Amino acid sequence: MRKLRVAIIGYGGIARAHNTAYANLSEEGFPLELVAVCDRDASRITAKLNFNLGGVDTPLPETVHIYSDIDELIAKEDFDVADVCLPTFLHKDVSVKLLLAGKHTLCEKPMALSSADCAEMISAANKSGKRLMIAQVLRFDRAYVYLKEIADGGSLGSLDNIYMERHSVYPGWGASFADNSVTGGCALDTHIHDVDMARYLLGEPDSVFATEFNNPPSYQAVTTTLRFGGSTAVINCSWDASYEKPFTFGFKARFEKGTVTCEDGVVRLTKLGEAPSPVNLPETDGVTEEIRHFLTLVLNGGENSKNPPKSSAASVALVEKIRESSTSARVIALN
Ligand SMILES: NC(=O)c1ccc[n+]([C@@H]2O[C@H](COP(=O)([O-])OP(=O)(O)OC[C@H]3O[C@@H](n4cnc5c(N)ncnc54)[C@H](O)[C@@H]3O)[C@@H](O)[C@H]2O)c1
Structure with a gap:
């Protein structure tokens, strides 16, 4: 072959x-x-x-x-x-x-x-x-794959609310990141990771409220609240991380019957009334897994239900609503 x-x-x-x-x-x-x-x-x-x-x-x-x-x-x-x-x-x-x-x-x-x-x-x-x-690499990253499995598997009941964050130093290694017409700025470039993940976990939101600070090349920061029926995602992202910790990310997902957290790359599961326990994750990385997924589809055909382009497009559309909310200082109702 x-x-x-x-x-x-x-x-x-x-x-x-x-x-x-x-x-x-x-x-x-x-x-x-x-x-x-x-x-x-x-x-x-x-x-x-x-x-x-x-x-x-x-x-x-x-x-x-x-x-x-x-x-x-x-x-x-x-x-x-x-x-x-x-x-x-x-x-x-x-x-x-x-x-x-x-x-x-x-x-x-x-x-x-x-x-x-x-x-x-x-x-x-x-x-x-x-x-x-x-x-959309988070859909293939082991910490987030584990979170999605818990959310879908139902062992902790419903996902009531999730806090997600991602912070980078001002990205200075490549394209002109101070120019939003090149990158889309922090909201489109970096915040979109967690916005896409929130949709992957909870479906389509009913409403969005966001604030965006866009002060290139000093810093950029976005905080978004998404409502999904009875569940909420609060997502915080910035290009103003400290140079000692140039890139950090994490989440705290509160389910009916426990919590899953990710901090400094360590995922912990805390069942209600029990002590937190670290979760052993597979030795793999999101980029390798997303490429494996794509090439397998190319070779074998079949539907890409895990990460279809229409869902990536919906995440871009949601960032547009995040910006509309920030500019108008209003909660935006979504379909
Ligand atoms: N998945 C992730 O976690 C992740 C992380 C970083 C960046 N990204 C995304 O990846 C993309 C690239 O980001 P990057 O940080 O690697 O940027 P980069 O600027 O480091 O790399 C882009 C490269 O494209 C080249 N290039 C520009 N115009 C070209 C052209 N017309 N023809 C051929 N080459 C050209 C540049 O010379 C440069 O080497 C962005 O869309 C960014 O948002 C994703």
Whole structure:
């Protein structure tokens, strides 16, 4: 069987994590081959980047072909799967181009700068018949996978409320993060992780109230309250973390019969009336698991009920409502 031939487009911070994931999966025997990398800035291919997620900067395979132009990559390289790790303002145009060129396309989050752009991407995927998925990595991250299993399994009863947070230093390693027309700012770039996770856990919210402070390049911060019937999600996110702790995230999920927390990467389960106990999670990472999920769908077909593009688009639409609430200082009722 021919291996799936993959090209990474944009070789900055997050692309390093994708390259490591392809190397992990190849080593496991997954039928894939990273055949090409495309970045308009040749120095990024070999650069040592100061990236907030840390992790291993795995060397690229020696056989990989390097391109600086996306059209040239499409014209000259034989590949099945495109992995778009470009700044957000390019996600729509480049993903549409790749899909219409017949490439299955995995695109980094957020899906695009606007829900109108997301709709264009979905329509290109439908037209081409090729697979599109957005890398909403929390849906594949072991701490959040465990939380979702508890929420769906029902052993602790209903999820009454959840507090989620995510803080980064001002992202200075890549694209101009001070320019919201490149990244969408903290709300679209970073807050969307937990906004998407809240929807994944609790369904579609009835209402949103949010405050956003947008003071680039000094700091940006967003706090959102989502109501889902009788349940609530409060989500806090900023680009003003301390340089001693450049990236932190966590959650506290209160169920009818207990609590699940994640703090400093440690997940704890506390059943009502019992002491907290740390949870043993599998030795894996979200980027490897999201790529495994996508490539498995490409190979085997079937419905992507875990992370369909229409759900990623709905998270972008919800960030638009978060901004509307913040600008108007009003609670926004949703359908
Ligand atoms: N899933 C996550 O946790 C996560 C984390 C970080 C970033 N991201 C997302 O990934 C995307 C990329 O973020 P990043 O931090 O890696 O950015 P980055 O700026 O570090 O990398 C982007 C790369 O794209 C290249 N590039 C720009 N325009 C190009 C073009 N026209 N053709 C070819 N190459 C081009 C740049 O030279 C750069 O090397 C963003 O959408 C971001 O939101 C996701």
